[in-house]
Amino acid sequence: MEMIFAGLLDSLSPASLMFVFTGVAIGVMIGAIPGINGPMAIALFIPITYYMTPLTAIGFLVGLNKGAFFGGAISAVLLRTPGTPEAAATSWDGYPLTQQGKGEKALRMALYSSVAGDVISTGVLIAIAAPLAAVALFMGPSEIFALISLALTVIAGIGTNSICRGLIAAAFGLLAGLIGTEPVTALPRLTFDVYQLGGGLSLIPVAIGLLAFSEILIQLERFTVKGGGEHVANVFSTKREDRMLSFKEFFSKIKTLLRGSFIGIGVGAMPGLGAPVASFMSYDQAQKRSRDKEEFGKGSLEGIGASESANSAVVASSMIPLFVLGIPGNLAVAMLMGAFMIHGMQPGPLMFKENAQLMYGIYGSLLLASLFLAVIGRFGLRLFCKAVEIPAVILYPIVIFTCIMGSYLGRSDMFDVGVMLSFGVIGYFMRKFDFSYVAFLIGFILVPEWERALQQVVIISENNPTMFFQRPVAMALMALTFFVIGKTFWNNIKAGRDCRAEKVKAPAKDEND
Amino acid sequence: MTRIQRETIANLMIVGFGILLLTWAIPTYTPAYPGYGASPALVANVSVGVMIAMACLSLVRLLLARFAGKTLPAEEGQFPEEAQSTGFTQVGRVNLLHLARFIIPSVLLLAAIEYVGYVPAAFVFLMVIQYFIGSRKWLQSTVVSIVLVAVLYIVMRYGFGVPIPGPQLF
Incomplete structure (x- = not known):
């Protein structure tokens, strides 16, 4: 109990409060800019957290992520261009409201739904992470190895239409993560005699290159070919009822918000699914169960609430696998895991034992971030709406230069800038050829732990080839891994067949017509 | 270039890169087996093996598609993702000129x-x-x-105390 109070008091220190507040404010601002999302913002800002204490650094990044999730709704509502993929469903009802001059009302609904989803999800995280972590402590290296294998397999399917390309990306990530000093012999491995690679590739330039720089290269390509110049529609009506959201309007959607929150919690807790899935699932359920089904897609506050409560609930719940098992469920959490590692901590069940005070401090920061999101969103909404109008010719140079100098900040070495540029180009090609950069990054982050577990298993079992079949949980997890691979391949083949069958049917139908 | 051709080239490059790693890079730049635990080259070899196997599988699929005359879109736009509702997949043609326009100045900056x-x-x-x-x-x-x-000069020098790269005027 002392630890809990000490941790919560830490989170209330002036420095922690300031950084969480700043993180949320920057996150909302960045999330509002189309094309810049939470993980990208985390990648850009991780270098400055080098100079913070672990609690303020994690608090700042968590605030940034939470803010970016809501920020994504701003451009979705005002421009019908979701700032983040998970805000796509929000745009379906938000933009029609904006066209009716009720943009501010839509944004308020998005804000309060986000805060509701976020608070409920944070509560669930606090309630269940520590007890589950206590159970997870009984896992040995065999189970950890099997679990990471399963996580990598599940995550290989993210962000690509092909499991083959997902697995190639994950394997490439593993390979990149092996560069550096080999843990058993303490000798350099795959360093090509480049002394800067002796300590391995640093996460910061790799993440900035893959997430931010390559994304900007793609966006610039679109911008230079097609041009920009989207303008915000009529957002702020002079009529009070068009601007404000009444208690009655909000609380009449409470069932939808609760349902959305729990969908978000469930989806977030499962590695690999992510916020867009939660958002679309919740929207679909809300539409099916609503009394005003026909309003969906035309400016329904319920639709906005369903989407936003679900995607915001994912933020905290996706930390459950991280805190319980040490496995990142999605890209934003993978970046947070990287931040933990930069500050010398290995996320996982042991954290509750070794860094209990810090963990409760992080819980406090999570709750504070929700509170700050409500306050900043409530009073700064009009200011953040201006962020969507920043001209691209000013925004892109800022982001490019921040990518370059951010990579330098980590180790004060221009070599890291070269690494960032290289991974920027690799990321550009990965996106163009549909290779999952998410799988790459998660493989890159998880490989040290995966290899450590493998070494432990091999040493303990004295090179016994049946080592994974001696422990039932490990065996079940390995079986599940192979099942997931088989099932995903089968689904791909089936989807291909269905697609071809439809193509064959379509011309036949045309001929009949 | 058609999508089948692009994917074929990409997969062939992965296979070639993988073979280069397996035959030269991993044996040359990996410590010898110390006599206990797993070999330092094991995870690297398995990773490259997976890359080659998956690329070969994709090549077989593409080959079957070509012989069966199946229709992957013959020619695609630069931003085909815009046809999709979420708009966040960025598969499309590579624009090397565009890439050079931003990478070369960045390298020259270094x-x-x-x-x-x-x-x-x-x-x-x-x-x-x-x-x-x-x-x-x-x-x-x-x-x-x-x-x-x-701003970045002030942040680096006075905010974080990081040495500014290169020779300094002041």
């Missing part, structure tokens, strides 16, 4: 910083980048460049 220092190199870099992005307002470009260079 070299220039070492010789002329952070302030002039970064200023010129930002002016060039803004020109390539399409800005023709020289005053605006100059102000953006000066402000950005100054």
